[in-house]
Amino acid sequence: MNSSIEQKTRVGVLNDYLSVDCVIFGFDFNQLNVLLVDRVMVDELTGKELFNDLTLTGNHIYEDEDLDEAAARVLFDLTGLQDIYLEQFKTFGAPDRIKRENDRAWLAANGRDPDKRIVTVGYYSLLATDKVTLEWKGRNVRWTPVAGVRDLAFDHMDIFQEALVALRKKLLREPIGFELLPEKFTLSQLQRLYEVILGVELDKRNFRKKVARMKYLVPLDEKQKGVAHKPARLYNFDRDLYELNRKELLDFAI
Amino acid sequence: MNSSIEQKTRVGVLNDYLSVDCVIFGFDFNQLNVLLVDRVMVDELTGKELFNDLTLTGNHIYEDEDLDEAAARVLFDLTGLQDIYLEQFKTFGAPDRIKRENDRAWLAANGRDPDKRIVTVGYYSLLATDKVTLEWKGRNVRWTPVAGVRDLAFDHMDIFQEALVALRKKLLREPIGFELLPEKFTLSQLQRLYEVILGVELDKRNFRKKVARMKYLVPLDEKQKGVAHKPARLYNFDRDLYELNRKELLDFAI
Structure with a gap:
């Protein structure tokens, strides 16, 4: 104690x-x-x-x-x-x-x-x-x-x-999942997060089309290291961009 | 009573x-x-x-x-x-x-x-x-x-x-506003609804760009009647289309 x-x-x-x-x-x-x-x-x-x-x-x-x-x-x-x-x-x-x-x-x-x-x-x-x-x-x-x-x-x-x-x-x-991921993550990790929380299996192609629209999801000039398979690109969640994007919901306001 | x-x-x-x-x-x-x-x-x-x-x-x-x-x-x-x-x-x-x-x-x-x-x-x-x-x-x-x-x-x-x-x-x-409008309404009426509830003034052009993306908002082959100004097109809220659209949030699911 x-x-x-x-x-x-x-x-x-x-x-x-x-x-x-x-x-x-x-x-x-x-x-x-x-x-x-x-x-x-x-x-x-x-x-x-x-x-x-x-x-x-x-x-x-x-x-x-x-x-x-x-x-x-x-x-x-x-x-x-x-x-x-x-x-x-x-x-x-x-x-x-x-x-x-x-x-x-x-x-x-x-x-x-x-x-x-x-x-x-x-x-x-x-x-x-x-x-x-x-x-x-x-x-x-x-x-x-x-x-x-x-x-x-x-x-x-x-x-x-x-x-x-x-x-x-x-x-x-809302982007509530990103705190559960490492700071730099792959799209496969992100997909797995959605699958686990929603309790469904997701189609990879459709999932990538969806996330391509999330502007606050920033592709980095960096790839995975030390993996057996072909290393995947790493991404980062940009909270500032998200907040900006969220305000766009109201960007039709004068 | x-x-x-x-x-x-x-x-x-x-x-x-x-x-x-x-x-x-x-x-x-x-x-x-x-x-x-x-x-x-x-x-x-x-x-x-x-x-x-x-x-x-x-x-x-x-x-x-x-x-x-x-x-x-x-x-x-x-x-x-x-x-x-x-x-x-x-x-x-x-x-x-x-x-x-x-x-x-x-x-x-x-x-x-x-x-x-x-x-x-x-x-x-x-x-x-x-x-x-x-x-x-x-x-x-x-x-x-x-x-x-x-x-x-x-x-x-x-x-x-x-x-x-x-x-x-x-x-x-969510499309909670449509029950407050007549069954057939103009985009100006819809804009006014958003303005009143959100307590803001909206830019007409930006607003129309936004609503153009709402696929469940159906333009009718019908215009306003009995108005002094140029009659505006009437629209209808299609709840079935909305439900379909909402499910698309999950359409990446297999």
Whole structure:
């Protein structure tokens, strides 16, 4: 446990009816992953495991915390991850969102009334898995392939699925993927990034036609080194050019 | 009061800490408006007006209501508007979002603890003002020009401003404006729509270059009738073509 963790350890009153849930997507060149937490409930008398399932990284918020602050703190507490950009995407508050037996038992065991509605504010984020180190803080938090997520506790399956839709929509509209690539990258790497996040296979020729229109994607006078195959050209994402290009959306303005 | 209003009148327990606020934008060809509610507080003993300010259309939610349901109900109760598409865009929950004296006095007079946090889920919508009839239900609800909104109660100014940004962003990315136009419209009408919603003046030539790229904007073999000036060509928005075009975003998929 490092000093920054201790700095963030806090006391205070938790709000019983308000939580945040973070859907943390982790990219690697093989697959898209999501950060899940093991939830294990044990019979206090017998020590027998009653159930063992998975949740998103989430928790209740402190009374003196803002929503964004709570999301960052919850994520940090569970994983040690800091300074992660978290995007609030939707709030979930159906009166019956906590209806399953495991969820009711879990809440009761944690001193909460399972009949009381808990509203949760959903956040998502996208990281490169190899750029982060997870610190397990008593509970098991781990990357799970998105394609393999079958069931989650509470309504976390809905939250996860809506976050995935929001992430994919954003990728098709904004250049959010480039931070996951090396500073200089090949078009094959870029294509793989889109394929992994969108969960589709892309046709190489069509993909290259599309990216040729992205003016902020700058071909460099440089090629890959130390590869067995024919070295490919390297590219660079120019954020200034992107911002300029984005303003062109409005360039019809006087 | 018509029968559908009576049908929706309901009893139940209101949730003290959870509200919805709707930012209802109203378009006319002169300006963009927003629906605001007069908030008047009167001294019970003297009958003297203590203050008179403006809020968004919002209220607390019932314990057995989902969030979307509550937003629709609140809007209906204040205005008589029904079947309006409301987009949830952000939840506001800063611990100090209710700090001003008027807001504290108002809450206390309505039986709520001003020191208790209220989290509000923000929705927005865009309507053509001439298509709707507002029914005042005891409180004064009216269209106010967006450009003239100076101050609102609670943190409603923040909510209003963030909704305006979200609306403008959406207009630049999705064809949300066409329902505000007649079925057959001129490019000048379309330009005016963009100008009013974005709050900018647009250059006619550049605008026409941009819209020429919108393949789902179909020129008709028909011109305006009964106008004093040279009649302009009429256009039509083809939603099927748009959906096809939108899928092209992903047409590089195999």
